[in-house]
Amino acid sequence: MADYDVIVAGGGLAGTVTAQAVAHCSNQNTKILVVDRNAKSLPGRKSLAGWVCGDACSKEAVDFMTSRIKVKWGRPEIEHDVKGVMAFSPDRETSIPFDGDGYMLNRQKLPEIQNKRCEEMGVEFDYEINLTGLIYEGHQAVGVQGIDNKNKQPFKKTARIVIDATGVTSMLRNTLKNSTKIERRIDRRDLESTGRYIMYFDSAKNDPAEFDPDYCIIHLDQDIAPGGYGWVFPKAGNKVNIGLGVEKSLLERRNQRLGKKDNVESLMREYLQRNTVIKNTRLSEDPEDIGNNTGIFQVSVRRQNDCMVSGGYVLVGDSAWMPKPIDAGGIGPALIAGTILGNNVAQALEANDVSEAGLWQYNLDFIEEYGYKTAGLELFRRLVQQMTNDQISYGMKHFLGNMDVEAISKGEHPDFSGLGKLGMIIRGAMNKTVADGLRYTSRENRWLVDHYNKYPGDPSGFDEWSKTLHRRMDGAFEKVDAFGR
Template identity: 25%
Template structure:
């Protein structure tokens, strides 16, 4: 998205893709809200595996709450989606080089060039502005001097299977909470059809008692989908939002997971990656034209997203410390908060505040948990 936005606004852009194929490997549950996608790019039908109309949350005592939200979001086909974005970038003049990991930087006061490994040869690629969109491990940000260290408390360990031979409601995502299922995290079922879904577990390593995410996922699968067939396996780390991480340093901008622009409660990151990339690309092109400075990127992004990211961060801090009794109380509060079981719009920060202040037990719980 960053490459497309920069080129569409007049910049000359090279996109260095470290993998041999764009969109692979898929390390993502592939869910995004309708607003999160459509505020950045008009979706194409081939990008969409499924349209989501609501969500069910299942508590540790198996009690559940379902809320319907017409066209709430999409389950993407990330391989097709990522290739679609790459085609859009190429159409506005972006040069795309695959199998081109960045292995070094040439720096003076600012970055003069990146060193790229192409078929074993070290190639120097010069630029005036650089954008690091290289994911949670972000070697580029690290080489530029940004502290990318993530503590065990600020990263979740996740494992996901793409499965079929199941029977589910294709219009609903389902979230399972409880410390037996996923300590400090949750399990999810994101349907791609009525018979196929991304099913995964995310846990807080500091609370898992030494057991890995795959072990929790296998137990979950045995209980929920014993007849399913596993088609693909994905594992990885999911960082939490880090408000102290700089989004710019010198002539480098950092976007998406590389910048820790992730929802700390659910681990969702696609919409933030798209939006941060779009803004960074626009600012980069403006800088080249002499019409913008790079700090405009974090200003614009945080003006749109800081309230939401901070609300999710607060909730994530509470969620990771909650016991199963706390989860049951949260579910009871949600049950009373959505009596009609249908909404047309969701403002997460507002819902969080209204839930807490409407329910004295939740307010006490929040104070108690934050103080732990």
């Protein structure tokens, strides 16, 4: 008999939400263990750099979790309320709102509260365990192994299902042996290197394009944050989470173009200095920000793993590459996926079928709720990354109709229907290229959403589905890259 019904590997945001969802959805005798490499006093810390995140999350995703698994978030894990995210064009002449009402979280306080709540639901924890891989019996994953840093002894525990929530660098996924369907590695270009400060400041003036206590601000700019964006997210009237993300190969290209040698750290410093509102800055020394007021980490910006289950094994959160491809928001999808997965795991345990086929429904449920749109957004992201500042500014000003803004605000791919309108004059060959690119990605997006709606109902249809997807995506990436040449 297994030591546990469920082992959640990684007690970060996705892991602890999923543990609560499993406890909520399954019967009281279900034994759940959460294992993390952090000490008990540092729950949910992503890496030595801290709980590095922009800390923003939509109310809609929190409501999704609360209504289904009855977990409520309040103060102090929510630090500040916002009315949405505002994305500014490089020339700052156009801004588009998205995501709607949301919260700024305290990522250090949140896991403390999550863990307490988990424990009240009967979930057990083991800390200071560095997991290195899964234990297998034939084709089935039956537990986890690693080193217990408390006593330097090997650690082995068995479970009917292992949920991998160990984040983007997941060792369990990288070394996975029981699936040909789950992808193990990521393309370097699908990874953003990101960093941020949490600080107090004095306001030098009022300018809602630089700091707005009610809105999370995003600055698109290929010189300031090549292949990514800069952000200014309010934590109070005089407190901010400010940072940026870049794609490394595009940073190199930008450095060559400008004759510079910048890295993420120097770009962060410059971005802070050029802000005309945020002055006299001090890194936050609030007790809940100590050890977390500056740091750099990675985030993926692609579609979720094409398959997220194998025998006895499931992926959730950053280990499954869930952050949204256009803005790297990973908290929302982690809440949605964790909530859904609680139900899938409970059903598989009850049916006593924890095989790949028994867990397959999770792939379908996540795609239906969220995952149907991510491949299209991945392609859209690749196109925007190829554009110059002038092209982005022109495109945002002239090509985004009301319907497109609405689609973006719901996290959907805009369809740029206005681009086909008679009488639309597009000035300049470079801007015609942008229009062609946008028309192309919206057409491809329709195909991709349709393809995801045909995700196979069981593992037998996966290879064909996946081959078709990769053929289409590879062709589309080539085409989109050509727009930037």
